[in-house]
Amino acid sequence: MKHKRLIIILLSIVVLLLLPLIAMQFTEEVNWSLFDFLVAGGLLLGTGLLCELIMRRVKKLEHRRMIIIVLLILFLLIWAELAVGIFGTPFAGN
Numbered sequence: 001m002k003h004k005r006l007i008i009i010l011l012s013i014v015v016l017l018l019l020p021l022i023a024m025q026f027t028e029e030v031n032w033s034l035f036d037f038l039v040a041g042g043l044l045l046g047t048g049l050l051c052e053l054i055m056r057r058v059k060k061l062e063h064r065r066m067i068i069i070v071l072l073i074l075f076l077l078i079w080a081e082l083a084v085g086i087f088g089t090p091f092a093g094n
Contacts, residue, residue, distance in 0.1 A: 005055070009048035017041055039082065047075045 017037060023030040032040075051068055058064040077086075085092025 005052055009045075009052060013041060013044045013048065016044060043075065043078065043082075047071065 017040060020030050020032050020040075021037075024032060050071055054064055054067050054071070058067060080086050081089060081092060
């Protein structure tokens with residue numbers, strides 16, 4: 001079961017990264033570079049592996065849920081900052 005979840009995480013990352021790759025073939029609006037794919041893949045992989053670690057190590061269901069929710073909110077905030085710069089840091093995308 002442990003390896004099955006890891007395979008699901010990796011396949012999910014591949015599918016999610018295929019979406020902008022396919023969109024780039026049909027429109028000029030999506031314009032990702034190799035660096036964008038690497039950063040997105042790293043961010044998704046890190047988040048997925050941290051969720052897996054939390055699932056394995058944290059025993060109480062309520063604690064597990066809260067930690068994963070905080071992790072996902074943090075992931076979304078980082079993603080939004082890199083995409084459009086909602087906080088105005090030097091790492092902002094546009």
